[in-house]
Amino acid sequence: MKTYVDAAALEDIKRRFPAVEYSGEEAKPAVYISADELIALLKFLRDEMGFTRMENLTAVDYKTYFEMVYHLFAWKTADTCKDSADENLWITVKVKLDHENPEIPSVTSVFSGSEFEEREVYDLMGINITGHPDLRRILLWEGFPGHPLRKDYKQIAPPFVERITRRGH
Amino acid sequence: MENITVGAAAEWLRSLILYIIGNELLTDIVMKFVGLGACIAVILTAAIVLTYAERKVCAFMQVRLGPNRVGGRFGLLQPIADMLKLMSKEDIIPNGCDRVVWALSPMLLFVPSALIYGLFPFDEGAVFADVNVGVFLLLAISSQSVLPFLMGGYASNSKYAYIGGMRTVAQMLSYEAPMVFSLLGVVMITGSMRMNDIVAAQAENVWFIVLQPIAFIIYIITATAETNRTPFDLVEDESEIVAGPFAEYSGMRWALFFLAEYANLLSISILTTTFFLGGWHGPFLPGVVWFWLKVLLMVFVFMWFRWTFPRTRIDQMLSFSWKVLLPLALVNMMFTGIGVYVWRSMM
Amino acid sequence: MAGTETYTLNMGPQHPSTHGVLRVQLELDGENIISATPIMGYLHRGVEKMLENRTYVQGVPYTDRLDYVSSMNNNFGYCRAVEELAGIEVPERAEYIRVIVAELNRIASHLVFIGSLAIDLGASTGMLYTFRDREEILDLFNLVCGARMTFHYIRIGGVNRDVQPEFIEKTYKFLEHVPEFMEEYKKILLGNEIFMSRLKGISKLSQETALSHNMTGPNIRATGIPYDIRKVDGYSVYPKFDFNVVTGKNGDNWDRFNVRYNEIFESAKIVKQALDGLPEGPFMAKVPKVLRPPKGEVFSRTEGTRGELGFYIVSDGSTKPYRVHIRRPSFVNMQGLNDMCKGYLIGDSVAAFSAIDPLMGEVDC
Numbered sequence: 001m002k003t004y005v006d007a008a009a010l011e012d013i014k015r016r017f018p019a020v021e022y023s024g025e026e027a028k029p030a031v032y033i034s035a036d037e038l039i040a041l042l043k044f045l046r047d048e049m050g051f052t053r054m055e056n057l058t059a060v061d062y063k064t065y066f067e068m069v070y071h072l073f074a075w076k077t078a079d080t081c082k083d084s085a086d087e088n089l090w091i092t093v094k095v096k097l098d099h100e101n102p103e104i105p106s107v108t109s110v111f112s113g114s115e116f117e118e119r120e121v122y123d124l125m126g127i128n129i130t131g132h133p134d135l136r137r138i139l140l141w142e143g144f145p146g147h148p149l150r151k152d153y154k155q156i157a158p159p160f161v162e163r164i165t166r167r168g169h
Numbered sequence: 170m171e172n173i174t175v176g177a178a179a180e181w182l183r184s185l186i187l188y189i190i191g192n193e194l195l196t197d198i199v200m201k202f203v204g205l206g207a208c209i210a211v212i213l214t215a216a217i218v219l220t221y222a223e224r225k226v227c228a229f230m231q232v233r234l235g236p237n238r239v240g241g242r243f244g245l246l247q248p249i250a251d252m253l254k255l256m257s258k259e260d261i262i263p264n265g266c267d268r269v270v271w272a273l274s275p276m277l278l279f280v281p282s283a284l285i286y287g288l289f290p291f292d293e294g295a296v297f298a299d300v301n302v303g304v305f306l307l308l309a310i311s312s313q314s315v316l317p318f319l320m321g322g323y324a325s326n327s328k329y330a331y332i333g334g335m336r337t338v339a340q341m342l343s344y345e346a347p348m349v350f351s352l353l354g355v356v357m358i359t360g361s362m363r364m365n366d367i368v369a370a371q372a373e374n375v376w377f378i379v380l381q382p383i384a385f386i387i388y389i390i391t392a393t394a395e396t397n398r399t400p401f402d403l404v405e406d407e408s409e410i411v412a413g414p415f416a417e418y419s420g421m422r423w424a425l426f427f428l429a430e431y432a433n434l435l436s437i438s439i440l441t442t443t444f445f446l447g448g449w450h451g452p453f454l455p456g457v458v459w460f461w462l463k464v465l466l467m468v469f470v471f472m473w474f475r476w477t478f479p480r481t482r483i484d485q486m487l488s489f490s491w492k493v494l495l496p497l498a499l500v501n502m503m504f505t506g507i508g509v510y511v512w513r514s515m516m
Numbered sequence: 517m518a519g520t521e522t523y524t525l526n527m528g529p530q531h532p533s534t535h536g537v538l539r540v541q542l543e544l545d546g547e548n549i550i551s552a553t554p555i556m557g558y559l560h561r562g563v564e565k566m567l568e569n570r571t572y573v574q575g576v577p578y579t580d581r582l583d584y585v586s587s588m589n590n591n592f593g594y595c596r597a598v599e600e601l602a603g604i605e606v607p608e609r610a611e612y613i614r615v616i617v618a619e620l621n622r623i624a625s626h627l628v629f630i631g632s633l634a635i636d637l638g639a640s641t642g643m644l645y646t647f648r649d650r651e652e653i654l655d656l657f658n659l660v661c662g663a664r665m666t667f668h669y670i671r672i673g674g675v676n677r678d679v680q681p682e683f684i685e686k687t688y689k690f691l692e693h694v695p696e697f698m699e700e701y702k703k704i705l706l707g708n709e710i711f712m713s714r715l716k717g718i719s720k721l722s723q724e725t726a727l728s729h730n731m732t733g734p735n736i737r738a739t740g741i742p743y744d745i746r747k748v749d750g751y752s753v754y755p756k757f758d759f760n761v762v763t764g765k766n767g768d769n770w771d772r773f774n775v776r777y778n779e780i781f782e783s784a785k786i787v788k789q790a791l792d793g794l795p796e797g798p799f800m801a802k803v804p805k806v807l808r809p810p811k812g813e814v815f816s817r818t819e820g821t822r823g824e825l826g827f828y829i830v831s832d833g834s835t836k837p838y839r840v841h842i843r844r845p846s847f848v849n850m851q852g853l854n855d856m857c858k859g860y861l862i863g864d865s866v867a868a869f870s871a872i873d874p875l876m877g878e879v880d881c
Contacts, residue, residue, distance in 0.1 A: 408635065481710055483862075
């Protein structure tokens with residue numbers, strides 16, 4: 001993340017979406033948005049600010065709340081493919097979610113390539129993604145107890161299997 | 170040296186048995202069994218020798234060493250070890266399979282592969298059954314090997330096997346036609362379907378590879394397809410459908426498939442030699458030596474194909490047969506016909 | 517009246533050509549594929565969770581096990597992320613060495629790709645040739661770090677140990693050898709009519725489709741988009757080297773093959789330049805014994821051999837990362853599998869798995 005969006009652009013976003021929050025002191029401030037307005041914001045970023053690539057999508061468990069993290073990338077040097085990376089832009093969008101019943105709309109309508117990553121978040125973090133085309137567990141099997149990447153996840157002990165001796169008891 | 174032939178050896182053996190038994194009819198019956206035994210011996214020896222050869226040739230082409238542990242530096246006893254391993258393996262019968270059909274498939278596959286050995290002229294006079302419709306019978310028998318594949322594929326209760334079985338039918342049927350037409354050219358020139366006559370015709374004039382180069386190429390390609398070897402090994406295709414019809418077989422049942430494969434490899438090499446390379450005919454050395462030299466050369470060529478080419482896709486393969494090989498074989502046949510007509514009217 | 521119906525074929529998880537334990541549910545109509553659904557997770561070890569319970573330094577060997585064919589690139593990606601988080605300046609010599617080993621590993625990984633594609637198409641000889649030449653690279657790595665598969669050579673702040681003169685000499689020798697063996701592959705694979713007909717025009721993806729699946733690496737370059745993080749981000753010392761981004765035109769399997777084939781030459785070019793310009797100096801930065809990066813988070817990405825390899829690390833100021841997320845290129849690229857298989861034959865599906873070049877250790881993480 002070499003070049004982050006500058007303060008002016010962030011102001012722009014703030015004007016367009018008054019619900020947006022960011023801290024002006026950080027060098028690379030993440031843009032916080034509510035779950036309801038997420039799709040509209042991403043659409044705006046993609047269509048009008050050129051953030052055409054969803055590079056990373058994940059979630060973090062902060063014990064009291066969840067945070068969805070979206071890293072967007074605007075590839076401005078696409079035509080020239082120069083070495084200088086200064087024109088390319090990054091932005092981080094974050095959504096805070098309730099810890100009890102986390103739910104977020106799927107971003108696949110805007111960035112269709114996030115399908116698997118959203119399934120992974122659903123699988124390992126237990127965040128319900130609404131409107132996802134194919135919401136199933138991706139790495140673990142259906143019926144796996146719990147969501148392992150949550151901080152409060154406790155591994156259940158494997159079932160005790162008696163040792164089978166040669167005589168069969 | 171040239172008068173040492175297998176035929177002469179057989180005559181000597183016959184007179185010996187006749188001397189012991191003293192009955193013409195009984196001697197003939199005993200001689201048939203001797204011939205049968207010889208054919209089976211050839212197949213079994215071939216399977217052992219060819220597995221070893223295949224592994225060594227493959228290793229040579231793939232910059233490896235190949236078998237080098239069992240039986241000295243060159244791993245000469247490797248095929249024996251393989252055989253013992255296969256014999257001692259558990260015979261796994263898949264759940265839900267059609268038991269009778271499933272068990273019959275490997276045995277039935279071996280029958281046509283072994284049966285056609287009776288028609289091969291190994292040397293002058295050394296034909297187990299010198300039939301006057303030899304070529305016809307040969308094609309008829311060898312096309313029977315479609316059915317066991319389909320049986321094995323159907324009865325295994327496995328989708329991979331079933332796809333493999335279906336592919337076999339499509340493949341063998343479509344390559345049968347160009348194969349027949351390519352051999353017809355040879356038959357037209359000879360004017361006989363007897364195997365001995367075909368070899369004799371080449372001994373008198375030139376080998377048919379010179380007269381029928383296109384038919385030779387078509388025959389080689391179709392023969393590769395008929396024996397399911399790369400680039401046409403779509404039947405057992407280990408990277409797509411795992412092993413096709415053989416997927417569910419293990420131990421000796423699988424070994425029978427394996428045996429049939431090498432019997433087929435040897436038989437197509439023998440047929441190529443007979444039809445196009447002049448059979449046992451050759452200067453200086455005894456006929457049987459020439460025969461096996463040519464056969465082994467062809468075996469090497471087929472192995473060379475296998476370890477060089479990638480596999481084709483099923484649609485490419487079928488369209489290649491119907492759109493390229495068959496028209497080519499027909500055109501070749503037409504020109505052969507014209508050539509034979511002109512030659513006969515000139516004589 | 518007789519009708520036809522489709523059937524499902526489970527390819528894998530135990531299948532010779534699914535590159536490990538991938539399972540693909542193929543919906544088939546005869547030999548034609550109607551849809552292909554990848555099902556993964558058979559190799560899931562929970563690397564992300566494990567990294568949360570280890571210190572930053574202890575995390576490096578776990579990244580080896582992600583994409584075990586190109587471990588150097590994974591080490592590189594992870595170490596870069598941690599260095600960015602902790603603000604560690606890496607000495608220039610270390611950067612050069614990292615680029616050398618990463619590019620050598622890229623060559624090795626692409627050789628594995630060529631070999632596995634060849635064997636999936638039935639040409640087992642091609643595979644043995646590529647593995648023979650990959651062996652030389654593994655020997656070089658063996659020389660420099662003592663391991664042949666999971667290297668753990670690139671460490672936070674630099675590299676484990678300096679390269680020996682012997683390594684440099686042998687690497688030069690290897691680079692001379694590169695055009696020779698590439699010529700050999702050309703003879704046995706690229707020039708082969710069957711090989712061409714199996715790959716040309718198969719599993720075609722347009723630029724839009726590839727972008728919509730968020731594909732990266734050689735898969736997207738094959739469609740003609742020059743998206744190479746080494747150029748786009750210009751990280752490490754890559755801007756100092758002269759190399760081209762190899763792109764294809766049609767986005768079919770033939771282009772995917774050719775992109776990787778030609779990338780080997782480009783990587784060799786980079787290694788050559790890096791060896792020529794290898795500066796003197798330390799090979800390891802001063803890294804505190806107990807690494808406690810300040811509170812914050814970082815997303816850092818590098819061009820792995822299979823695409824964009826990103827590490828998202830959240831630090832809470834302690835010795836262990838609070839959360840690590842790995843953006844695995846193979847995992848994301850797998851989304852394109854359905855579009856690459858749909859409408860083609862069973863035989864093409866095998867080529868499609870190979871052409872995506874997924875590595876299950878990385879997909880399942």
